[in-house]
Amino acid sequence: MNKFTTFSVAILASTFTIQAQDINQAKKAIDAEQFETAKTMLKSIIKDKPSNGAAFFTLGNVYLTQNVQDSAKIYFDRGLTASDxxxxxxxxxxxxDLDKSDLTSAQSKFAMATKDMRKKDFQEYIYVARAYMNADKPDYKTAITTLNKGVAYNAQDAQLQLALGDAYYGDSKQNEAYVAYRNAFQADNSLLRAKMQLGVLLKGAKSYDEALKAYNEVIALNPNYGPVYRELAETYYKIARNKPSQAAANYKIAMGHYDKYMSLTDYSIHSRMRRADxxxxxxxxxALEAEANKMIELDKVNPRIYRYLGYAAYKNGNVDVAIKSLENFITAPxxxxxxxxxxYLGLxxxxKGTSADELTIEPAAFEAGMVDIKKSIEMEPLAVQELSEVGKKLFGQKLYSEAAAIFEFGANTAESTSYLDDNVYYGLAIYYANINKAKGVQVDAVALQKADAAFDKVLVASPTYLEAYLYKARTNRLLEKDDLMVKNYEDYVAKTTELGAEELAKPAIKTKIVECYNNMAASFANTDKPKAIEYFKKTLALDPENSYAAESIKILK
Structure with a gap:
């Protein structure tokens, strides 16, 4: 009987070890971002041992990583009943709960998970900290506080140090993150993610060459560690953005590394979506449009695919596909x-409403597009940065009213990187829309006042952009505000004169100053003839053949 008991205990111990090894293998697959492999392993563990609560928890987290909340909740709920x-x-x-911004409920659940911890336990602290970091709105400071509870019991644990590194990195504490990642790798030199993260820190500091060296050190240890190729791809993407002249070559290298990453992880619909991103x-x-069409063949019901197809079709000019795809995505429950x-839907x-020669846009189509664009900017004000090039194209097509409507968004968003450009073009578009009015059609006084205000913003942001004074003058001339027009022209002449004789001698500048003198003279013709004559004489001093000035002086005398 004693022998049988001993043998049974040995069998149980052996079974427990196998189960532990199985879940550790699943965790290694997760670290390698082989999520489909990990899911298969975890489901097998759950089937063989439904009492393994850690397997349910780990599987639920994989689904959260893949943004499949329904499946995640199913496994978390089932896992609560597991005895282990x-x-x-x-x-x-x-x-x-954190993803739903329900902090109180989240904290209550974290308390239930940790209330029976033994004094030397710390794994739960790692998991809770990860929850704070992985939430839709990460809270890195609380994660750090939580992890430091675990440090009190086992400061040398590799996973604890790795989590600390991630928390410090998220909290923009680069030095502390570096120390934690280094400690994690020293504690367990098989933990390649910790060593890889040292390269991620260098990438974040824009030390791209040093980051590449760090990644190559990881590859030297294990050339089949997939995530390092994703980091290589993202680093070459950064290099491409930093060196536009070499962008095409670096994008190609980046894509090669990303395909290597895919080959070492899996080709599931979720990994293909990461590639699409x-x-x-x-x-x-x-390539995105081709990939999206392949994904639809694999999963005809996943709405996120329609976002990719919509973006790609918009960029590739397939307007009907783009509209249908984006509307399918937006309206999917x-x-x-x-x-x-x-x-992109609005654009x-x-x-779609733009004519083949791109010289006209159907008013109804433009208005429908503007409704979606306004909705976009209400959601994210900096979306205006995407509109600047669109507005410039419309401006180049002489669709000035439409260009002004597009530029108006950016012209009123001071935080935008295109704020200065957008105000310049906004003012110009309104001016040209009104200068080109058909004969007998009144100018849009309200719009012209907005143009004048836009040029004021330009002068605040860039005082040396003297053209703004000219366009303020021209705008006020259209508004028949002669006093303001004269002041604007005077400002242009004074500011330009300050630049010196060499600048004044330029033919283009001479032409603009002649415009100033002639218009100022004309404004005084009925109220102050001597002053009008004085300005016309200044014109003739610069341009002796100017017939308008010469004839006007004769009339005034």
């Missing part, structure tokens, strides 16, 4: 549409 570490699943449910980054919309979805509607 079932309380861990409260942490997963707590993260889902990267194609958007490097602006390869031809449970989807979270973002500003860019509405922005596509405008593009």
């Amino acid at each position: 570490e079932g309380k861990l699943n409260y942490i997963g449910l707590g993260q889902m 990267f194609l958007i980054l490097i602006e390869d919309y031809v 449970g989807n979270k549409a973002i500003a860019l979805d509405y922005l 596509t509607k405008i593009k």
Whole structure:
């Protein structure tokens, strides 16, 4: 009987070890971003041992990583009933509460998960901290505080130090992150993610060459560690953005590394979506459209694919596909549409209403597009930065009223990187829309006043942009505000004169100053003839053949 008992205990111990090894293998697959492999392993563990709460928790987290909340919740809820570490699943449910901005409920669940911890336990602190970091709105400071509770019991644990590194990195504490990642790798030199993160820190500091060296050190240790190739791809993307002249070559290298990453992880619909995200980054919309169509064949019901197809079709000029795809995505139940979805939908509607020669836009199509664009900017004000090039194209097509409507968004968003340009073009578009009015059609006084205000913003942001004074004068001339027109012209002449004789001698500058003198003279012709004559004489001093000035002096005398 004693022998049998001993043998049974040995069998049980062996079974427990196998289970532990299985879940550790699943965790290694997760670290390698082989999520489909990990899911298969975890489901097998759960089937063989439904009491393994850690397996439910780990599987739920994989689904959260893949943004499949429904499946995540199913496994967390089932895991709560598991007899072995079932309380861990409260942490997963707590993260889902954080995603819903329900901090009170999340904290309550975290408390339930940790209330029976033994004094030397610390794994739960890592999981809770990860929940704070992985939430839709990360809270890195609380994660650091939580992890420091674990440090008190086992400061040398590699996973604890790795999590600390991630928390410090998220909180923009680069030095502390570096120390934590280094400590993690020293504690466990098989933890390649910790060593890889040292390269990520260098990438964040724009030390791209040093980052590449760090990644190559990881590859030397294990050339089959997939995530390092994703980091290589993203680093070459950064290099491409930093060196536009070499962008095409570096984008190609980046894509090669990303494909290597894919080959070492999996080709599931979720990994293909990650690749699609990267194609958007490097602006390869031809490849994105092809990839989106392949994904639709694999999963005809996943609405996110329609976002990719919509973006790509918009960029590639396939307007009908773009509109249908984006509308399918936005209206799909449970989807979270973002500003860019509405922005591209609106721009596509405008593009659809544009004539083949691009010289006219159907008013109804333009208005429909503007509704979506306004919705986009309400969601994310900096979406205006995407509109600047669109406005410039419309301006180049002499669609001035439409260009002004597009530029108005950016002209009123001071935080935008295109704020100065947008105000310049906004003012110019309004001016040209009114200077080209058909004979007998009144100018739009309200719009012209907005143009004048836009040029004022330009002069505040860039006082040396003297053309703004000229266009203020021209705008006020259209508004028949002669006093303001004269002041603006005087300002242009005075500011230009300050630049010296060499600047004044330039033919283009001479022409503009002649414009100033002639218009100022004309404004005084009925009220102050001597002053009018004085300005016309200044014109003739610069341009003796100017017939308008010469004839006007004769009339005034």
